[in-house]
Amino acid sequence: MIQPPTAPPSRTALDRRAVLALAGGLAMTSAAGAQPTEPAPLSDGQRFDPGQVVELARALAKKPYAAPAADLPDPFKDLTYDQYIGVRAQPSALLWAGEGRGFVVEPLHRGFVFTTPVALHAVEDGVVRRLGYDRNRFTFGKLKVPDDVRDIGFSGFRLYASFNGAPPSDCAIFQGASFFRALAAGQSYGVTARALTLRPAEAKGEEFPLFRAFWLERPGPGTGQIVIHALVDSESATAALRMTLRPGDATIVDVEATLCPRTPLEHVGIAGMTGAYLFGPTDRRGVDDARAAAHECDGLQIRNGWGEAIWRPVQNPETLQISAFLDQDPKGFGLIQRGRAYADYQDDVQRWEKRPSLWIEPLGSWGPGVPQHGWGAGAVQLIEIPSESEVNENILTYWRPKEPVAKETAFSYRQFWCWAVPGAPPLAACSGTRVGKGSAGKRRLFLVDFTGEAPFADGIDPNALQLALHTAPGTITRQRIYPYPERKTVRAAFELDPGNDTACELRLVVKAGDKPVSETWLYRWTP
Incomplete structure (x- = not known):
């Protein structure tokens, strides 16, 4: 297990004007290809320091929120799903392909529901290299795309990884709001993780933080891991994430997240995740379906701070259901897919039995006061939303701290994208x-x-x-x-x-x- 830091990340000595220039120029840079008016840390050609991402989140949190421009030009601004999936990256667009590093990155085009611009950077030999958009590195199916498309940035990226020495294949995707998904060997995509969750199921409306920029460290050959840094921005808060991803029979992602509130956060979710649940053996009410079940998670599993192992089946309810499982320093929780046989679903297309479980093990938290190992007091919150479609991710769970988060606070945790939860207690x-x-x-x-x-x-x-x-x-x-x-x-x-x-x-x-x-x-x- 990695050990949680014993203090907040140190403040890197930076040019404050440069940091603020980058904070103010992110939307412009990713959407239009323009650079800030003066050289800024973490931009093209600059030396990279992970602490600068945290410093950037701090600086951005002190500025009023500015939504990124959703200024897609024709013909990309009104793409249908079928048109969007026809847009494909050329081999020349893939980062580190053919280098034998065990990882390949595919920048993802903007369009359909993925309109928000995201800045992508590679970190190679300690230097930042911005990935610029080039329409000649994509094919567009039946779309007629002019030759002079400006730099519109990207919507995220897909990560291919080498599992057990095999050629790189699908491993993770970071796209849409602050969502990301990962796979273990042999799996297909299912549950979605959230970098930050704000005000879900509240009358005021949920707030959806956005990924604004990524910095991907070029992995060394044979290391079996890649480090990804991300900047998250929202009306109420910013966040800096450092994610170390190690693919395998269980894909492990160690997450270090620094949260910088713009305003006190009364309802914040840490290590959140969503999954689809349409029906199963427990609840077939109103279901006229030949399949045995349709879901990518069938329950919430918890190991609480008192050592109790809990299983809570999830449901597709008639009305919104919210449950809170009070806890102190939880040992783990997650949305789990226990049915692993084809017969559990009888679905030849979706193959629900191959969807990953996502298990969270908290590692620590710290803030302006005394460092704290564990996450303290709070609750694992579960939200079950009525749904009539298997594409709706209607099950949401996350850790909600007992006290509002009003100051900079950091959380670290480990994700297991897995077939079965590790370290199961000796219980039926x-x-x-x-x-x-x-x-x-x-x-x-x-x-x-x-x-x-x-x-x-x-x-x-x-x-x-x-x-x-x-x-x-x-x-x-x-x-x-x-x-x-x-x-x-x-x-x-x-x-x-x-x-x-x-x-x-x-x-x-x-x-x-x-x-x-x-x-x-x-x-x-x-x-």
Whole structure:
């Protein structure tokens, strides 16, 4: 594990006017190809220092927010999806292709919904090289593009990486607002990470921070990692990110983020992520679909600061649902795809079983005061949004600090884009949740399966296992436990009588005596 820094990044001795010039000129530079009026740190030909990205975020936070120009010329400003995917980079546009460095970068064109300009830079031998737009490095399908298109910048970039010595293939994509996605070996894209989350699901409206610039350090041959620096800008805050990406059977991204508020942030999300959930075995209400399930995450997994392992199945609700899981120094959380068999989905096109799980391990946080290891007090927040389409990322989770963030604060964490969560505790994991009509009235029948060795370990009598089961409000009736040693599975069967209540919070653990042998299953029932 990397160790969190013990102090805020040091302020680099910079020409303050140059920093402010770059801060004010970012939109102009990326959209029109113009350079600031005086040489600035982190611009073309300058020496690179990672601390300058943090300094730039600080300087930008002291200026009023200026939205980047969305000034795409014809024929790019109104592209359809089909037209946009017809725009492709030529081999000459790929950065570091053929150099044997294990990574290749493809600049992504602006257009369709990706209209915001983003400045891209390579850092080679310690010197910044701005990547300029050249229309001759793209093919445009059926679009008629004039020869004299000005420098319109880029919308982001796609990263290709060498997995286990193979030729470079899809590994990550940074495009749209402050969103990015990554893959482990053999996976297809699914859950989306967010560099910064502000005011989600609030009446005032969510604020979407934007990537404004990237600096990509040229990787050394055989290192197996690439370092990416990013500047994020928004009405309420700026941020500087340093991301170290290592592709593999689990792709690991170490993130060091410095957050600089313009105003006190009452509702800020750290290490946020979104995923699509249309339906599954738990909720097929109103679904007329031949497939068994359609989702890229089936639950929220948490390891809280008290050592409890939690599994919370996600749902496509009828109305917006917001849940907060209070915690102190969480050990990890993430949106997880546990169904890994084709039969779980029966989808020959989407292949949901290949979508990555995204697991977060907090490393530390620090600010103007005493350095702090861990993230302190707060909550893992879960938002479930009604959706009628599998393309909608309607499940959102993130860490929300208990106190507003009013001053510069930094967070570090590790992302695992993986098939299975690393370091799983020796407990039976929830392998299935099913809900259906109960025996009478409004009662609902639940069948919850836990699979693993723990309930069948030496010295444990499977027939003596017990359920620790609670609901608030509502009443539990007709509960029973079914152990299946041959399948290493325990099934909990019970009925919930909600009475006249419209929401019930359920909690379930399988125990051998006083000892938990399963993770904690949480569930919010709504009609």
